[in-house]
Amino acid sequence: MKYKSLFLGSIALLFITFATAAAPVKKAPPREFYQLMVYHIKDKAQETRMDKFLSEAYLPALHRAGFKTVGVFKTLNIDTASDKKIYVFMPFKSLAAFHKTTKLLETDKEIAAKGADYLNAAYNDTPYIRMESILMEAFSGMPEMKKPTFSTPKSERVYELRSYESATEKLYRNKVAMFDKEEVEIFDRIGSQPVFYGEVIAGSRMPNLMYLTTYSNMESRTAHWKTFSDDPKWKRVSAMPEYQHNVSKNDTKFLVPTDYSDI
Numbered sequence: 001m002k003y004k005s006l007f008l009g010s011i012a013l014l015f016i017t018f019a020t021a022a023a024p025v026k027k028a029p030p031r032e033f034y035q036l037m038v039y040h041i042k043d044k045a046q047e048t049r050m051d052k053f054l055s056e057a058y059l060p061a062l063h064r065a066g067f068k069t070v071g072v073f074k075t076l077n078i079d080t081a082s083d084k085k086i087y088v089f090m091p092f093k094s095l096a097a098f099h100k101t102t103k104l105l106e107t108d109k110e111i112a113a114k115g116a117d118y119l120n121a122a123y124n125d126t127p128y129i130r131m132e133s134i135l136m137e138a139f140s141g142m143p144e145m146k147k148p149t150f151s152t153p154k155s156e157r158v159y160e161l162r163s164y165e166s167a168t169e170k171l172y173r174n175k176v177a178m179f180d181k182e183e184v185e186i187f188d189r190i191g192s193q194p195v196f197y198g199e200v201i202a203g204s205r206m207p208n209l210m211y212l213t214t215y216s217n218m219e220s221r222t223a224h225w226k227t228f229s230d231d232p233k234w235k236r237v238s239a240m241p242e243y244q245h246n247v248s249k250n251d252t253k254f255l256v257p258t259d260y261s262d263i
Contacts, residue, residue, distance in 0.1 A: 032137075135202040142196070158217060196211060
């Protein structure tokens with residue numbers, strides 16, 4: 001009986017071992033691509049025209065095309081800001097999807113009607129001063145964007161867009177690795193609610209990475225960043241010799257979501 005029990009136990013152990021080995025390994029989702037459109041505007045009239053086009057024509061067209069989480073943000077206190085900007089953030093599953101969306105203004109029939117003021121603007125009466133397009137690929141440490149969740153009104157929320165430039169490509173890769181291995185975990189753990197981390201693959205500032213963290217209000221933002229700077233892991237990582245001098249310029253923008261933004 002004893003040998004029989006040992007035999008059966010061995011068989012059971014082998015079965016568990018083979019079953020575990022045969023279990024499929026969960027793969028990380030493919031890395032998304034992001035486009036960040038930046039519209040530079042000069043006054044309230046242009047802001048109103050951009051709001052009308054984005055809310056009534058462009059976002060509905062994107063929604064019809066299958067994009068459910070499009071972010072539209074403005075410079076914090078845009079009325080008094082010297083540099084007024086409107087940001088449109090779009091996530092894509094592939095570069096093919098990105099390319100298809102660039103043709104939307106030409107292919108979506110409803111845009112032609114509802115966006116006529118924007119599309120047919122005269123050269124001397126434009127809805128913006130100029131526009132930028134920044135194309136990014138998601139970090140491997142966070143391959144898909146996340147939609148933040150808040151109970152506070154959108155009007156109170158503060159979104160922080162950061163751009164980190166590096167002096168060389170090698171130092172840039174070092175900073176991306178630092179994020180993937182260390183910083184992403186800290187932001188998640190302290191509750192900063194990142195929307196995305198992106199490697200800029202086409203833009204006016206390179207080599208460069210960008211990321212967006214979100215907060216219920218400015219007081220929450222200040223508290224979270226103090227928690228981050230006081231975090232023992234951050235203090236250890238930021239002092240490591242291999243991570244020194246990997247950021248040459250930090251550009252920080254405070255944004256607020258529009259009332260029609262999905263994010």
